[in-house]
Amino acid sequence: MARTDFSQTDCDVLIVGAGPAGLTLAIDMARRGVSALLIEKRATPALASKGKGIQPRSLEVFHNLGVIDNVMAEGRPYPRLRFHEAGSVPSDFDMMAIKEPTRAVPYPNTIMLPQWALENILRARLAALGGRVQFGTSLVWLEPRADHVRVTVEEADGTRIVTAKYVVGADGGHSTVRQLSGIALIGDSPNLDGMIVADVMVDGLDRDFWHFWKSQAGRAVGLCPLTATEHFQLTASISPEEQPDLTLHALNALLEEAEVDPAVHFQHVDWVSVFRPNIRMAETFRKDRVFIVGDAAHVHPSAGAQGMNTSVQDAFNLGWKLAAVLGGAEAALLDTFEEERFPVAADVLERSGKLYRDGVARGSTSMRRGDDEQQLLLNYRGTSLCAGEGSDTLQPGDRMPDGMVTDGSGMERRLFDVMSGPHATLLCAGVPSVTAGNGTRIVLSDADEFGVTGYISIRPDMYVGSISPHS
Ligand SMILES: Cc1cc2nc3c(=O)[nH]c(=O)nc-3n(C[C@H](O)[C@H](O)[C@H](O)COP(=O)(O)OP(=O)(O)OC[C@H]3O[C@@H](n4cnc5c(N)ncnc54)[C@H](O)[C@@H]3O)c2cc1C
The missing domain is CATH 3.50.50.60 (FAD/NAD(P)-binding domain)
Incomplete structure (x- = not known):
């Protein structure tokens, strides 16, 4: 008991x-x-x-x-998508454009x-x-x-x-x-199609693409090679009323239904779930x-x-x-x-x-x-923690971009490294340095680096709190 x-x-x-x-x-x-x-x-x-x-x-x-x-x-970055259609050459495309890192945006790509x-x-x-x-x-x-x-x-x-x-x-x-x-x-x-989602071991399929097929009946089947593992993530659409069979045998039957190359089949299923849209x-x-x-x-x-x-x-x-x-x-x-x-x-x-x-x-x-x-454009502009005025490029409530700054010992550092940790940061952009309490880190930059002149207080979650000409 x-x-x-x-x-x-x-x-x-x-x-x-x-x-x-x-x-x-x-x-x-x-x-x-x-x-x-x-x-x-x-x-x-x-x-x-x-x-x-x-x-x-x-x-x-x-x-x-x-x-x-x-x-x-x-x-890893997302692989290219490959759409298979019975009797035709598959068509490939990128889900999103791969971008080069910049000084302001060091992580520009979605990672899988x-x-x-x-x-x-x-x-x-x-x-x-x-x-x-x-x-x-x-x-x-x-x-x-x-x-x-x-x-x-x-x-x-x-x-x-x-x-x-x-x-x-x-x-x-x-x-x-x-x-x-x-x-x-x-x-x-909503009364829309749901999805079977599963982590599966697959035989007979390359891992260079996120593969998609569509059955005659309109069922979409996707197999995405997962990084950090040998699994693929299976997604297969189901109608709102459908109560799918989730056995290995039934999942393999979905491949047959979508006319996937018979050499491709699931060896085993390590996780499977049914997702209905909410x-x-x-x-x-x-x-x-x-x-x-x-x-x-x-x-x-x-x-x-x-x-x-x-x-x-x-x-x-x-x-x-x-x-x-x-x-x-x-x-x-x-x-x-x-x-x-x-x-x-x-x-x-x-x-x-x-x-x-x-x-x-x-x-x-x-x-x-x-x-x-x-989610890089997401901002809290106009909310109650914002104070002061910025420029066209940077305003209170904005995501603070990365860039080069000088710390108290005169060392050039990436702002993202300075901001890492639980503290707030005060950036003196084209204005003289000051002192601050509460563990706030003080750094300097010229006015051009962030497109603003003034004291920029950066919240611990890396959004701009206030921008002011005076500290
Ligand atoms: C197929 C699929 C694909 C997805 N793809 C993406 C994607 O690519 N990118 C993305 O951003 N999101 C994606 N999502 C959504 C993502 O998985 C969820 O949004 C995310 O898991 C939410 O995280 P969470 O920490 O809020 O909650 P959860 O991850 O759900 O964690 C909640 C935890 O609380 C525990 N718990 C529940 N009740 C109690 C209790 N009473 N006491 C103690 N513990 C409890 C649960 O066991 C669970 O571990 C996907 C979801 C699915 C199903």
Whole structure:
């Protein structure tokens, strides 16, 4: 019989769910010295490829978190797409134009890495910072109190109470934290085709292309060679009513139906799931001391590789604010999480919904991707943390570009390296250096480097806070 152990654990931040959002937040908390607990209901790490497209803005976040070298070493640019049609020569094209890195944008391309591989990298970083994932631990109940939240967690041998000053639900689309907090998920589940998604070992197929076929009946079948592994990710469309058979035999039959070369077949299936499109968003991202981030706050179709990226960036937006408020900053700073991230999520939802609908309606041409999906243009202009005026090239609320700066010891350095870590940065662009407290790093550049003259305060999440002629 399960033990009921009411021993109590206190922490400042309880993070529920160790997917990309929860891991990002846990790393940020660990490097800021915030006492945080990261719980995960799974007994062991997930092994699914799921979100395999890492967008340039997330790569910049990973630079800041100290994992970019591992991500770039294991990840690869997307392969060309190849569309096979029975009796004709296949047609090939690039999903997105491959760009050269520039001084301002060092990571211009979307990188492919299976989600499990990214999660491995994030867990290793968390461990290096002294943190860990507490697997086999589910949040099952929460009670908000005036100055903390009382949470019940279930483990293999019983239940336990955890009290935390803040709870962050990073617990995915079916979020228990969201449901227990009474936050409604608004939107729809359109009556569109869904998808079988699987990680499969394939015989008889080259790994140079992301291959696509269409059956006579209109079923789209894709096989994408996954980096960091010998698997392919299989996607096969299913009608809204279809209840697909997910056995190896049935999946091989899909290849036959799509008239794929008979030499190609699946050896075995390591993960398989059915995905049905949902376009939904929580009515609010916060209820008092409880926040929701990532898929818990917004559920997207997979088209456009936005879900995992938006999740990581939600967590990165919230981390420094939680740490600042726990360290004595005005609690109102936490209101800016929803102010900044709600419109972003709404926009991403609209875009990925449209891409998915177009994909169902038009097929191959709708696979082309551009700047909108890369999330580098995303900004918080006009929100309450912005102050001062910029120029045409750089304004408060913008993503801070990379560039060359001079640090206090007179050394030339990349701004992205200077910004890496939990601190804020003050850039004196064409103006004299000053001193600043709170661990803020001071660097200098000439006025031309960023197209602005003045003191540019850069938030810990690498967005411009204020631009002013005086410090
Ligand atoms: C086929 C497919 C392809 C995709 N492709 C892309 C892509 O290319 N790019 C992209 O950006 N996104 C993509 N996505 C979406 C992406 O996988 C998700 O957006 C991402 O996983 C969300 O991360 P998260 O951390 O918010 O939640 P999740 O990854 O869902 O993690 C939530 C975690 O919380 C745990 N949990 C749940 N309830 C509890 C509880 N009560 N207590 C403790 N733990 C709990 C779960 O076990 C899970 O580990 C794809 C998704 C699918 C299905």
